[in-house]
Amino acid sequence: MTKPLVTLSIEEFGFALATLGAEDIAAGLLKPMYGELTEESWELVLRAASHSLLSKGLIVRMEETEIEFEPEFLKMLMHFAQSxxxxxxxxxxxxxxxxxxxxxxxxxxxxxxxxxxxxxxxxxxxxxxxxxxxxxxxxxxxxxxxxxxxxxxxxxxxxxxxxxxxxxxxxxxxxxxxxxxxxxxxxxxxxxxxxxxxxxxxxxxxxxxxxxxxxxxxxxxxxxxxxxxxxxxxxxxxxxxxxxxxxxxxxxxxxxxxxxxxxxxxxxxxxxxxxxxxxx
Structure with a gap:
C-alpha cells in the first residue's frame, strides 16, 4: 500500500496549523518569511492558502465558521502539533x-x-x-x-x-x-x-x-x-x-x-x- 505524501507551501501549512489552534507554531513559521504584516494582509495570505488547500482536496468542506480537513491530512497535522x-x-x-x-x-x-x-x-x-x-x-x-x-x-x-x-x-x-x-x-x-x-x-x-x-x-x-x-x-x-x-x-x-x-x-x-x- 502506497503511503500518502502531502506537499504544502509554507502558507498552506501555517493556515492549517492556525485553524487547528496551533497559532504559535503557525506564527513561528510565517513571521520569519513575511515579517510584521497588517491584519488585512495576513487575511489575504491565509485566504489564498485556504483556497489552495481546497483545490488540492486537503480541505473537504469550508464554511464561514467551520473547516473540515481530509481525515489522513488531519491526522498528520494533529500528530505534528502534539508530538x-x-x-x-x-x-x-x-x-x-x-x-x-x-x-x-x-x-x-x-x-x-x-x-x-x-x-x-x-x-x-x-x-x-x-x-x-x-x-x-x-x-x-x-x-x-x-x-x-x-x-x-x-x-x-x-x-x-x-x-x-x-x-x-x-x-x-x-x-x-x-x-x-x-x-x-x-x-x-x-x-x-x-x-x-x-x-x-x-x-x-x-x-x-x-x-x-x-x-x-x-x-x-x-x-x-x-x-x-x-x-x-x-x-x-x-x-x-x-x-x-x-x-x-x-x-x-x-x-x-x-x-x-x-x-x-x-x-x-x-x-x-x-x-x-x-x-x-
Whole structure:
C-alpha cells in the first residue's frame, strides 16, 4: 500500500496549523518569511492558502465558521502539533537549507511522522518507520556528493580546545594553538586537514539532534544530544561528545568518515531515538 505524501507551501501549512489552534507554531513559521504584516494582509495570505488547500482536496468542506480537513491530512497535522519527541536533521551545506524532523506519536504507539522543509518554503509529510531512516539521513547529509575516505580516522580534542578552535570573536592561527597542545603527529595532521576544511566551508556545520519536550514545557528545549557534521569536497567529518577524560574536561571526537562508518554512526543515533531495528 502506497503511503500518502502531502506537499504544502509554507502558507498552506501555517493556515492549517492556525485553524487547528496551533497559532504559535503557525506564527513561528510565517513571521520569519513575511515579517510584521497588517491584519488585512495576513487575511489575504491565509485566504489564498485556504483556497489552495481546497483545490488540492486537503480541505473537504469550508464554511464561514467551520473547516473540515481530509481525515489522513488531519491526522498528520494533529500528530505534528502534539508530538513531544523528535529527531531533527539540519543541513545548509549543499546550496539548500533543509530541515528533516521525524516526530514520535504521543502515547504508547510507534507511529512516526516524516516532515521535510526545503528552504522553509516547501513542506513534505508522510508516515515513516525506523528501518527507513538510515537511508533517508544518509542521503539527506551526503546528497549527490559523497566525499568519503576508504578508512575512517579519528582524533580527539578537549572541550576547551574545541572552544578555542571555533571562537569567532578571537581568531588565532592553528599553528599557535597546536604549539601548546599535546597531540600526536597523526592527530596534528588530521586536525590541520579538518581545520582547513572548516575554514573553507566558512565554518558551516550541519547537525543531527534528538529533542524531547517535558510535559509542561512550551519553549523549544535544548537537544538532549547533538552531532555536528562538516561536508566538504575533501571529506565528510562528524564532531561528537566523547567520554570525559576527567571530571572536568569532556573530549570532543572528530572523525573523518568512510561510508560504512558514517552509516554506523547514523544507526547509533536512530537507535537512541527509536526502538532498535534489525540491521543487515
Amino acid at each position: 513531544r519527541s523528535m529527531i531533527r536533521a539540519y543541513s545548509d551545506s549543499l546550496g539548500q537549507e533543509k530541515v528533516l524532523t521525524i516526530h514520535q506519536g504521543t502515547g504508547n504507539n510507534d507511529t512516526y511522522l516524516y516532515h521535510l522543509a526545503v528552504d522553509q518554503r516547501v513542506h513534505l509529510f508522510t508516515w515513516t518507520e525506523p528501518k527507513e531512516w538510515e537511508e533517508e539521513l544518509f542521503r539527506f547529509y551526503s546528497g549527490q556528493q559523497e566525499p568519503f575516505v576508504e578508512q575512517p580516522t579519528q582524533f580527539t580534542v578537549t572541550e576547551a580546545q574545541w572552544n578555542m578552535l571555533t571562537n569567532e570573536d578571537k581568531y588565532t592561527s592553528l599553528v599557535n594553538f597546536m604549539s601548546d597542545w599535546e597531540l600526536s603527529y597523526e592527530s596534528r595532521e588530521l586536525l590541520s586537514r579538518w581545520h582547513e576544511s572548516f575554514e573553507k566551508s566558512r565554518r558551516q556545520l550541519d547537525n543531527l539532534s534528538i529533542i524531547r519536550y517535558t510535559s509542561n514545557q512550551t519553549d523549544l528545549p535544548l537537544p538532549e544530544q547533538a552531532l555536528l557534521m562538516l561536508h566538504t569536497e575533501q571529506g565528510f567529518w562528524s564532531i561528537a561528545n566523547g567520554k570525559s577524560n576527567s571530571e572536568h574536561d569532556a573530549l570532543i571526537e572528530i572523525t573523518q568518515h568512510s561510508k560504512p562508518s558514517f552509516r554506523h554512526q547514523l544507526r547509533t543515533w536512530i537507535d537512541r531515538f527509536a526502538s532498535p531495528v534489525p540491521h543487515h
